[in-house]
Amino acid sequence: MDFELYSIVFIVTAGAIGLVMIGWIYFWLNRQDAGTDKMKEFAHYIQLGANAFLRREFITIVPFIVVLAIVLLLAMPEHNWQTALGFITGAAFSLLAIFIGMNAATRANVRTTNAARSSVGKALTIAFRGGSVMGLSIVTFNMFGILLLMWIFGININNPSGINMLAGFGFGASLSALFAQLGGGIYTKAADIGADLVGKVEEGVPEDDPRNAAVIADLVGDNVGDCAGRGADLFESGADNVITTMIVAASPIFFAKYGWTGVLFPLIARAIGILATIIGIFIVQGRDDRSPIHSVNLGFFTTAVTCLILFYITARWLMEDVGLFWAQVLGMVGAVAVVIVVQYYTGYHGKPVRETARYAQSGAAVGILQGFAYGLESTVWAKYILGIIILLSYFIGGGGIMGIYYIAAATMGIKEMKGIIMAGDTFGPIADNAAGISEMSGLGEKTRAAGDALDAVGNVTKALAKGYAMSAATMGSMVILFAYLFEVARLRGLELTSIDDFMVNLVNPPNVAGLFAGVAMPYLFSAQTLRAVNKGAHQVIEEVRRQFREIPNLLIGQATPDYARCVDLTTKNALQKMITPTIVSMIIPIIVGFTLGPWALAAYLIGVKASSAALSKAMFNTGGTLDNAKKLIEAGAFGGKGSKAHAAAVAGDTFGDPLKDTAGPSLHILVKLQNIMSITLLPLYIKYGLNLFQ
């Protein structure tokens, strides 16, 4: 009892500190100077566009949430109101967290620009703190949402059953994340491609030039896609991870070993993550006598060490099992190894980017093919590393069914860093926006140089975030799968003694069919999202062309384009096109669950997982390689800007962008949405399913 009280106090205190910090940073940001009137005007446009998008996105999502909540309320054979309430809470908290985070980002961008006029260091601090609001909101709201539901449902040490009721929270968070990532991802790339293809390629207008009608839409895209979309992704992956680890821990076999402590452990780990993240954020202090990347690295490093120390203490004296600490170290090592792989394949200094740039000299197709080949290859090493980490953490746990909790601990090792990683990731779009505002406001060479310095930092933090996201998604999806399986066992009344009591026998044809359907799913989903981007880009291209044609004196800079129309077009397309993939990705596992039963659905989920992990990595890294191959040429290699190789590399970047920023990230959410939804709806399949061919 004492233990429970202390734990809850620790968790709530950490969360409260997190909330205070969010408020403090937000007001600190607002106190910074936003620069000239022109800068403020452009920033205002961006903020208006981003908020308008988010508002309309929310309005589009709400009916889905409401209808689904009613369905859950009426159809669920057990815990119906809890599931429905959890579902709504998950969606609401997720939207709230990204709303706050994005709002901070759209305030930080122009203040970063202004600071960059005098000091790179100051600009770095502002941009990083701007990003850290998103990072902290996500982890904090996440944890409070779960605590709130536990309190309402009356789940505590005296009543440890019913953890599964929390699955609805994950389902709600996942659904809103899929919408946010899809909507934002389609938006950002449609605007980006559209702006680039007409501006840079057709009319010879440079990037971020105010004459281009799509330029504001492009900058809005950075916020609603890279910032809000990614934030929602990490919110749900955090929620899913905590909840599913708790479900695993609450199952009899682990409860017998770790008791209630094991169930609270993921929340304690999350609290540790919040504290370590706050320390890291304040360590990142830009100074003009130190390279910016150095400051950021110091922040990451401090957070990692703090996590390790606190985690060791918890594992040693609370859980009384140091093996869990080693599993966590393994998880961190694996994530770092994946980051190194990503860096090699997509970094300036690696062979892949250089070779891709070199082959671009033979034309767009050959260059794209080379980048695509490297992207495909990179997937292997990332997958092999994570496969080995899974095996080793399982082995540390002694193999057998008890090893599952160690895989969960390894995953926590990766997820604890989420807050600071997300802060670094949101730093990217803020720096992009800052550069855009600087360019549009004509602030000149010095500010541009500061922007380039920040951009270099952004590239590193993005690669880090990507490698981490890949690792977190792959490892986390294992834990979700186990939670699903434990739920099947619970509902079917299976007594678990060995891992072979879960019979997902891959030789059984219904399971094979499930696996096939799962492996194919990410292909369908990616196809739909890529086509949505293309359609939006096409509309933007037509509109920008029209404005250049119809608005007099636009090209010579003596008229203002109609930015709002491009923003509006892109918003409509993105919101419309995010619906079909979401519905399809919900319907297919429901069909599998109802017709082929829970084991075939498990095979389906494994198929989605394995295939998404491979395809999304290939897409991420293809995009990253092609992007940096273009930048390498722009830096002067193989003929530099304006050469034939450059034109080919620009085409390569255009091809790669939607892969890495729309389809790739959405796949991560797809996996988790399908999984947590299956956990939530499991009682339905068990009660009403047809169980054909079984």
Added chain:
Amino acid sequence: MDFELYSIVFIVTAGAIGLVMIGWIYFWLNRQDAGTDKMKEFAHYIQLGANAFLRREFITIVPFIVVLAIVLLLAMPEHNWQTALGFITGAAFSLLAIFIGMNAATRANVRTTNAARSSVGKALTIAFRGGSVMGLSIVTFNMFGILLLMWIFGININNPSGINMLAGFGFGASLSALFAQLGGGIYTKAADIGADLVGKVEEGVPEDDPRNAAVIADLVGDNVGDCAGRGADLFESGADNVITTMIVAASPIFFAKYGWTGVLFPLIARAIGILATIIGIFIVQGRDDRSPIHSVNLGFFTTAVTCLILFYITARWLMEDVGLFWAQVLGMVGAVAVVIVVQYYTGYHGKPVRETARYAQSGAAVGILQGFAYGLESTVWAKYILGIIILLSYFIGGGGIMGIYYIAAATMGIKEMKGIIMAGDTFGPIADNAAGISEMSGLGEKTRAAGDALDAVGNVTKALAKGYAMSAATMGSMVILFAYLFEVARLRGLELTSIDDFMVNLVNPPNVAGLFAGVAMPYLFSAQTLRAVNKGAHQVIEEVRRQFREIPNLLIGQATPDYARCVDLTTKNALQKMITPTIVSMIIPIIVGFTLGPWALAAYLIGVKASSAALSKAMFNTGGTLDNAKKLIEAGAFGGKGSKAHAAAVAGDTFGDPLKDTAGPSLHILVKLQNIMSITLLPLYIKYGLNLFQ
């Protein structure tokens, strides 16, 4: 005993008729007129280049075969000399069959050109018969190789055990197929891209122009890639299918039901296929008063109906189980459904090709992205269709372990058509070559029109062959997997009563790691092959540029380029680059087998299968869609030849070509090679394996 005698007599007679027909068609071809001296000269160049490539390819392969045979002889714990002998026989028969088939093709091409000068109908007959030598060689040599080994090993009704010794034959055939497909595939696309990019794009020289130094290499590529490579693929898939179905049938549970008849059944089905193919080949009689496609369709249709009738008779009165017939019908229906999907996604009249062409107006990247998105999507429908076919045939078999034989029967339904499908597929490169020879020899408008008519037929037969190959590969790989599992059961002494006695439990982390490694494998393999093509293309581009620069008067057509150098360069690159992917694809499953054990290896194989099936379909159809989008524009859509959309579509085709003709087809072989190799080496893993984490 009577039954065995009659069956063997029937099988051998069908095979003998097949051999006679191969000889007859070959000499019939030789009696046709090869046209003018200029035509003969170009045809001679092509023949020389193709034969030189095949000879050097064989020389490269032989050391691998010899070393591996010695390793098998020394290391295998059981049946060592039989496995080694089977391995050598499989490789030798495969190479012999494709040598004969390709030789016929390089004779048919120029004779088709000559016939086209006077009659499209005659040209069609020659081209189709030219292709049919490959079709018949494959199925006949395949069957005789297996019969020969059965006779040497003394496997017959009195001694039904030891069918597993035949696995070596499949292994040998698969290994040589992987080499042939990789070598040929890298060759053909490197030459094609190289010839196009310098010729068409840089120098404005039309396709197949004799001034282009790479043009002969390009035409050689059609033969060594599309013809010999594909032939080797189908040889091994035929061998694997017969052998693995026999292994399944020889396992106690099926032997108890069907006896020796069940073991011979795949050979009988193959014999039926040979007879039906011969009838179909002679039905294809080009007539000038009938559209060419009509003649070809009639041939396919006749073969299909003949197969169905004979199969019904065999199922009804020999196997005494009409369910097997219905399973076969299902297999055929599934294959036709997949063909329709392929046609929709890659045909002129479908939305995907039209939309891809339309988006090409916005540039190469957008067009490629659209084609890629459709390719990704197409994979889903093909996979779902085959998943349903697998489930239904399993269901016809009553579910449970006995259903496996019905999945095998459905597969036979697809594979029986192999001979005629391959004849149609080889028709494609022959028609391509014929058009090339006609262009180079300057035969004028009428012959070109005839060539276009044949080309239209080729597009249909190619789509048919692709849809069939996808279905055959996916279904066949299921049967191979079952053979693998029955072998594990036999060697481990498991008594099988239910399908759950095969414990490929996907929840067990070593199996998960195996599955992950398997899913990633095709990505690595594709990456290596795509880069190999790019490297070869790069060399060809440099060489063609050099020749245009250094050979005086070449561009105005008053000098002859050095064709042989391009052929030589491409040959060297292809032979060198085919080795690493082959070795890697052999080593990884060996590592999994030795370390994680046979069940994790099964999970690995399932992962490779599921992932390859998805990725290869995506690659095939991406290439097909982009290819036809280009042709649609060339036919006048969206600005026609010379427009911006056309340039973008040419880039799209260049990107798609290696996907559909190098990486995609090699993936099919990869799956089967890894599977049949695992069956062959299984006694090693069982005896010496570490079985870590199990």
